[in-house]
Each structure stands twice: as structure tokens, then as C-alpha cells.
Amino acid sequence: MxxxxxxxxxxxxxxxxxxxxxxxxxxxxxxxxxxxxxxxxxxxxxxxxxxxxxxxxxxxxxxxxxxxxxxxxxxxxxxxxxxxxxxxxxxxxxxxxxxxxxxxxxxDASVPGVAEHAFVYDDYAGTVRLAEHLAALTSGLTSGLTSGLTSGTVVVAGGGLTGVESAAEIADAHPRLHVVLLTRGRPGSMMGERARAHLDAALERLGVEVRTGADITKVLPEGVELAGGELVHSDATLWTTGxxxxxxxxxxxxxxxxxxxxxxxxxxxxxxxxxxxxxxxxxxxxxxxxxxxxxxxxxxxxxxxxxxxxxxxxxxxxxxxxxxxxxxxxxxxGRKDAVIQFTRPDDSPRRWYLKGRAAVAYKETVSGxxxxxxxxxxxxxxxxxxxxxxxxxx
Missing domain, CATH: 3.50.50.60 (FAD/NAD(P)-binding domain)
Incomplete structure (x- = not known):
């Protein structure tokens, strides 16, 4: 044995x-x-x-x-x-x-404040807590809400595929939330130009504010601090940078x-x-x-x-x-749009890609x-x- x-x-x-x-x-x-x-x-x-x-x-x-x-x-x-x-x-x-x-x-919680103040995808229970927090924000049940048409600001840190999917999904499910995607480089930077263009257009359609060149130095209880001292308000910060x-x-x-x-x-x-x-x-x-x-x-x-x-x-x-x-x-x-970049074996982009409903059907098949x-x-x-x-x- x-x-x-x-x-x-x-x-x-x-x-x-x-x-x-x-x-x-x-x-x-x-x-x-x-x-x-x-x-x-x-x-x-x-x-x-x-x-x-x-x-x-x-x-x-x-x-x-x-x-x-x-x-x-x-x-x-x-x-x-x-x-x-x-x-x-x-x-x-x-x-x-x-x-x-x-x-x-x-x-990777090496940036100060991530462990204490950010939501992460380390386990299912933590993700459920984020979902509950976002639902409360939308319902206006938590403090620190903004006035007007939105009920709070969500900062998603990281412009990789996880960050992009999260920002789009949250914006799609909670249109009254203001979703800000903070990233050092361009979202979906590993994709080809046409696939990235579709990704950019989708984020804009969903109302996601994309800020490139953003170097986060600290996560705070009600926001994040960027290099240079700028403070970006946040009612919920999701950390997806590595x-x-x-x-x-x-x-x-x-x-x-x-x-x-x-x-x-x-x-x-x-x-x-x-x-x-x-x-x-x-x-x-x-x-x-x-x-x-x-x-x-x-x-x-x-x-x-x-x-x-x-x-x-x-x-x-x-x-x-x-x-x-x-x-x-x-x-x-979101639930009604997607983009698929086909790649070479080394993960560099090929010319071919899918977008829209065809991409949704493809992704649901491979990740069902x-x-x-x-x-x-x-x-x-x-x-x-x-x-x-x-x-x-x-």
C-alpha cells in the first residue's frame, strides 16, 4: 500500500x-x-x-x-x-x-493596508463577504455613501484579467455603483490590439472608470493612496494585483x-x-x-x-x-459580453479573437x-x- x-x-x-x-x-x-x-x-x-x-x-x-x-x-x-x-x-x-x-x-498583500482593508479572492467565504458588502452599498445600508445616482465607489486594483473581469462583473450587476479600475499598465495588455479595443469599449459602456499609470502605495479604510500622495475614495477595495x-x-x-x-x-x-x-x-x-x-x-x-x-x-x-x-x-x-484572445503556445496573441455573444458562448463552454x-x-x-x-x- x-x-x-x-x-x-x-x-x-x-x-x-x-x-x-x-x-x-x-x-x-x-x-x-x-x-x-x-x-x-x-x-x-x-x-x-x-x-x-x-x-x-x-x-x-x-x-x-x-x-x-x-x-x-x-x-x-x-x-x-x-x-x-x-x-x-x-x-x-x-x-x-x-x-x-x-x-x-x-x-500578495505586501502593499501596506491590503491585509487589513482590502477584499481578496483567497477563498469563497471572503468573496461572499464582498458580495454582501456590495449589496449593502447598493441598498444604501452602509455609511459613507455618495449622493446622486450612485450609492458608493468600488476600487478594483489590478488591470490583469481577474481585475478586468471583476470590474466589469460588478459594474454590470450593480449599475448604481461607481467602479474604478486602477492599473499601472493598460487593461488586458497581453491581448492583441483588436481584442483590447473591444475590452476598452466594454468597460466604457459599463461605466467603469479606468485609470492607468496608477501606483498604489497604501490601502486605507476608505480609499487608496497613490504614489505622490493622491487619495482615491473607496467604499470597497478589491485587490487583484498578484x-x-x-x-x-x-x-x-x-x-x-x-x-x-x-x-x-x-x-x-x-x-x-x-x-x-x-x-x-x-x-x-x-x-x-x-x-x-x-x-x-x-x-x-x-x-x-x-x-x-x-x-x-x-x-x-x-x-x-x-x-x-x-x-x-x-x-x-459582464454576463452578456466577453472577449477571447487566441494565443500562441507561449501566450503571445494571435490575430484571431472572438467578441460579444460568440465569445460568451465560448467562455461558458470552456469554464462551465x-x-x-x-x-x-x-x-x-x-x-x-x-x-x-x-x-x-x-
Whole structure:
């Protein structure tokens, strides 16, 4: 019996756990999946939760039912990679022979005041608190409201895809709120010119005030401070400017990069502790064009590949090297608009893009319910899109 522990049950953790259970069933693999929450969080859709939309509830016990995986609810408080043990906050200690680390990333709160005064997308509960706060602002139930047609100002910090989606979604759902998008560069800067033009037009249509060249130096209870001392009023500040790995990885002695992500080899094993596999946002995965950035598009293939690498190792085989190429940059712009920038494998933009309702249909297809994907994995199948993204899995 080989004890395999999977820490984290986001997209990457769940697919890694299911794929591992299927691939090690005949070699005596015992898989336990650990997560702080009992529900599966659709992190891709947290901007919709923030805007007040209710999403489907997926209990993790149901998600992994029929796979032989033991689900353990608990928050990981410590990791001893020498003794091969994970310690939970309630004192339980879980031993392992092989570990898949899929705890993701958290908001980079290095700017003063972010931790104390900003809303972030680190978990579902925090996002629900933001949704409740925005609903209260719209209803005029909180203090510090502006007069006139609007009921409050929301500052979204960060012009990446998460910031753009959040600003658009909030403005679409709460038209009486004044949404300000603060960013150092141009929103959607990684896209091609035509896709960016559609994105810009959509933000303008939704009434989002975009301020570029904004360098936030401090988050305050009722606003943000910019370099130079300017104060921008805010009744709610959402911080989306970057992420980093949990301190847990570095504290355990695993080799990490400057952003706290576990450095892995081509089989997605820790370069310092090869019994630990790291996937998704928690891993620094190198490809010829650079290190993968945190997206579900790249995260799920890492979960699948780590499971296959682990299974190959248990069979005494040499794991294949991980290969990955980006396909698209999908961005929702409220519920009735979107833009899809198709990309080269290195994530640079191609000429082709989709906009409007065609883009909405495309995005809803690729980021819809994860249950069909999980169902395929339970039957030992790999979704076709995973082959397309990675050029084939071992």
C-alpha cells in the first residue's frame, strides 16, 4: 500500500487526486484528499460570486464519490517533508509516502493596508463577504455613501484579467455603483490590439472608470493612496494585483522561487524533495518560453501530469517531461459580453479573437461546470482539451 496525500481541492487538486486514484488502483495506491472547506470552489467564477450571483454547490465528498478517495476536511497548518507528515489545525497528523501539493496561491498583500482593508479572492467565504458588502452599498445600508445616482465607489486594483473581469462583473450587476479600475499598465495588455479595443469599449459602456499609470502605495479604510500622495475614495477595495505561494512551502524546507512557489523538475517533482509533487498556482513550472503563470488553463494539465508521473514512478518507469502550450485568454465582460484572445503556445496573441455573444458562448463552454471533466477522469479518460493543451499525456 502506498499512501498518497493530496493537499488542496481546487481544480488542480481534484483532477490530480482522481487521476492518481485511477492510475494507482492496481498498484495499491491509497489516496486521501485534504481541503479546508467541504465544498468545491469554482475559483474561475469568484468574480461572479462577488457580484452577487449564486453558483452551484458541489460538496467535495460527492465530487470524489466512487473513486476510492478518502476526503479529509481540515486546514493544513504544517508540513514536515523529512518525516513525510502533514499537520492539520485541529492537531491531526497525516503521514504519506507521496505528496501532491495543490494548495494554490494567495493574494500578495505586501502593499501596506491590503491585509487589513482590502477584499481578496483567497477563498469563497471572503468573496461572499464582498458580495454582501456590495449589496449593502447598493441598498444604501452602509455609511459613507455618495449622493446622486450612485450609492458608493468600488476600487478594483489590478488591470490583469481577474481585475478586468471583476470590474466589469460588478459594474454590470450593480449599475448604481461607481467602479474604478486602477492599473499601472493598460487593461488586458497581453491581448492583441483588436481584442483590447473591444475590452476598452466594454468597460466604457459599463461605466467603469479606468485609470492607468496608477501606483498604489497604501490601502486605507476608505480609499487608496497613490504614489505622490493622491487619495482615491473607496467604499470597497478589491485587490487583484498578484499572488504568491503560501508560506507553508518555504517553511517546510521545500525549494521555492521568489514568489514562494515550489520549484519542480520536468516531471513536476520538487527539486529538493522528489517525493513531493507540486501543481497549479503552487508550482514554479518551467517551459522553454518561461515559467507558467497561474491559470486554470495551465493548472489542470499539471494536476493530470503529476498524477501520471507519480503512477509511472510507482511502476518503476521514467516519467515523461511535462509540456504545455497556451491556447486562449478568455475574459468575461459582464454576463452578456466577453472577449477571447487566441494565443500562441507561449501566450503571445494571435490575430484571431472572438467578441460579444460568440465569445460568451465560448467562455461558458470552456469554464462551465467541472463535473463533466471529473466524470471523465473517474472513468479513466482524459478530456480531449487536455491533450490539445499539453501535446499528449503519458
Amino acid at each position: 502506498t499512501d498518497i496525500l493530496v493537499l488542496g481541492a481546487g481544480y488542480t487538486g481534484v483532477v490530480a487526486a482522481i487521476r492518481t486514484a485511477v492510475r494507482t488502483r492496481r498498484t495499491g495506491g491509497r489516496v486521501r484528499l485534504v481541503n479546508a472547506s467541504a465544498r468545491f470552489t469554482e475559483r474561475l467564477r469568484l468574480h461572479q460570486t462577488a457580484a452577487g450571483q449564486r453558483l452551484a454547490d458541489f460538496p467535495l465528498a460527492d465530487v470524489v464519490a466512487g473513486t476510492g478517495i478518502e476526503f479529509v476536511q481540515g486546514r493544513v497548518a504544517g508540513l514536515d517533508v523529512e518525516r513525510r507528515q502533514a499537520r492539520l489545525e485541529d492537531g491531526r497528523v497525516l503521514g504519506y509516502d507521496k505528496l501532491i501539493y495543490a494548495l494554490g496561491a494567495v493574494t 499572488t504568491r505561494g503560501l508560506p507553508l512551502a518555504a517553511e517546510s524546507g521545500l525549494t521555492v522561487d521568489a514568489r514562494g512557489r515550489i520549484v519542480v523538475d520536468s516531471a513536476l517533482r520538487s527539486v529538493s524533495h522528489p517525493d513531493v509533487y507540486a501543481v497549479g498556482d503552487a508550482a514554479a513550472v518551467s517551459q522553454p518560453y518561461g515559467v507558467l503563470h497561474g491559470t486554470c488553463q495551465g493548472g489542470i494539465p499539471t494536476g493530470l501530469h503529476a498524477a501520471d508521473s507519480l503512477a509511472a514512478t510507482l511502476r518503476g518507469r521514467t516519467p515523461k517531461a511535462f509540456r504545455f502550450g497556451y491556447v486562449h485568454q478568455p475574459v468575461s465582460l 461546470s467541472p463535473l463533466p471533466t471529473f466524470g471523465l477522469l473517474k472513468r479513466g479518460l482524459v478530456p480531449v482539451w487536455a491533450f490539445a493543451l499539453t501535446g499528449g499525456l503519458g
